Amino acid sequence: MRLNVPFLPRKAAHRDPLGEAQRLSLGLLESCGETQGTLTATRLAAALASLDDETAQAYDLWLVDQLGPDAAMLGASIERWLERPDAAHAAQLTRSAEPRRQELLRRVNTAPCGTRHLVDWRARLLRQLAQCPALAPLEADLRHLLASWFNRGFLTLRPITWDSPARLLERLIAHEAVHNIAGWSDLRGRLEGDRRCYGFFHPALPDTPLIFVEVALTDHVSEAIAPLLDHPSSRTAPDRPSTAIFYSISNCEPGLRGLQFGNFLIKQIVADLKAEFPTLTTFATLSPIPGLVRWLDAGGRSLSREGDDPRRLCALYLTGSAPDGTPGRPRDPVAAFHLGNGAELWRINPHADVSPKGIAQSEGMMVNYVYREQDLVANHERFAQHGHVARSREVAALIDGPAASPWRWTLPWGHAHRLSHPQEKQPCQ
Structure with missing residues (x-):
């Protein structure tokens, strides 16, 4: 994202964009006046927005390496806390432990469109973390600040x-x-x-x-x-x-x-x-089950028993239950979201989404979660503290009940998986 900064004089492009971004960063941390601080923050945001991905990553790694906590100040605060662990020394220790780059990010936020820049910045970091785990401290700083600024x-x-x-x-x-x-x-x-x-x-x-x-x-x-x-x-x-x-x-x-x-x-x-x-x-x-096929292909399908309703495997996946019904944590992010909000796992629907995407991610199945106002708090607390999944009798019966159903898993045609009824002329596993 390129920021429009109409009140700044145009300058020739810097031959060292990384060095310029670093210089502006240190200047922003040292600035005291509001006007000068906003001006520097605006210039820094514009400079960062113009960096290519490689240079931006180099800048991010510089922040992680050079703008962490002040080691001497943190060490002194730790010693004072150990000598007398009172509230004042605890507060000083907290301030000393904060990386200097967090204050830099706060000041970048004062620039026009500063919040937009920081949100996009974290999006880029999330894309790069797998290839560059060293960026994790900076991503954690941004997440911490954004969680405060974007609270309810x-x-x-x-x-x-x-x-x-x-x-x-x-x-x-x-x-x-x-x-x-x-x-x-x-x-x-x-x-x-x-x-x-x-x-x-x-x-x-x-x-x-x-x-x-x-x-x-x-x-x-x-x-x-x-x-x-x-x-x-x-x-x-x-x-x-x-x-x-x-x-x-x-x-x-x-x-x-x-x-x-x-x-x-x-x-x-x-x-x-x-x-x-x-x-x-x-x-x-009426919710998707985005990770079901990946789980089945990774070994979940081996839990099937002779005569199983395929929804049983789906129920095991959604609840995180073991094959014998022993409770566990849900494997599915959508399930974790709704169950964590206090909803009840109510019904698993075969052939609910027969689009290519639905077949590819869940073999066409979707699930209903029900929100009952009187149960939300209790369901949430049991799930958060003990991993208990609120479920309907129908879902409980799929996990614990007899293995009897006219539905079977079909062998894949090509590389696709799908469900079919025995009346269809398809081979069954």
Whole structure:
């Protein structure tokens, strides 16, 4: 991202962009006045935005190596704390242990579009961490600061409609991560009639939803995604909807990955929907199972028993249970998200998403999680403290009950996996 800095004089391009960025960084840490500090922060942000990836990584490694805690100051603080571990010395120790680069990042945030720059900066670091683990301390610093600046108190929930600004709507199309939006007509169908969309917004990024949720108003808990994605002309909207289905949750900011917005978002949307539609009594999801096929191919399929319902393997995956039903931690990130929010694992639906993506990631299966207001706190606490997964009797029976079902895993044709019924002329494992 290139920052527009109209009030700065134009200068010739620096022959040493890395050295210039380092010089500006040290100058920013030494600046005292607000005006000079903002000016230097703006120049530094612009200089950093112009770096190529290789030079930017070299700069990041310099921050990790050279702008950590002051070793002498930290050592003295540790000695004073060991001599007298009181509140004053604890506070001094905390200040001494903070890397100098954290203060630099705070000051970069004072530049115009500084927050946007820092969010994009962390997104780049997350992409590079696997190849360059030495960047982890800087990524941790950015995560720490962004978690403070993007906490729930700064976020506002707003409905997103067809009348929202075009730039905002374009971001929905670009960042829909669960069910691809095939152009403007498709988007309009997800925003009008018996459909709703909500997003969390931050004052520093007013035109970008940090995360958005798509909702369908129905009269039942949906077991397949295709009817929810149908064009409005092909579906019948209930006059008095009883059920709200959350069928897509997408993040728009890779640089905020790992910061928890979705739990607050769902609970706030439930409250807003109940106020708008008093007939609503059920709040559920129709969720993907993104890692199921990878787990099956890595050995999960070996847990199958003769006559098993394939949903049983899916239930083992979603709950983290052992083959004998011994509880464990969920392996699936979507499951961990909803269960951590206090939802109940309610139903596993075969043939729910027969799109190429659905077949590739979960052999067509999707899952319903149900949010019951009276159970959310207890479910969350049991999950957080003991890993207990709230589950319906149907799901419990899949794990613990008899192995009896007309469904079988089919052998793959080519490299694809899918489910089929024995009445189809397909070989069974």
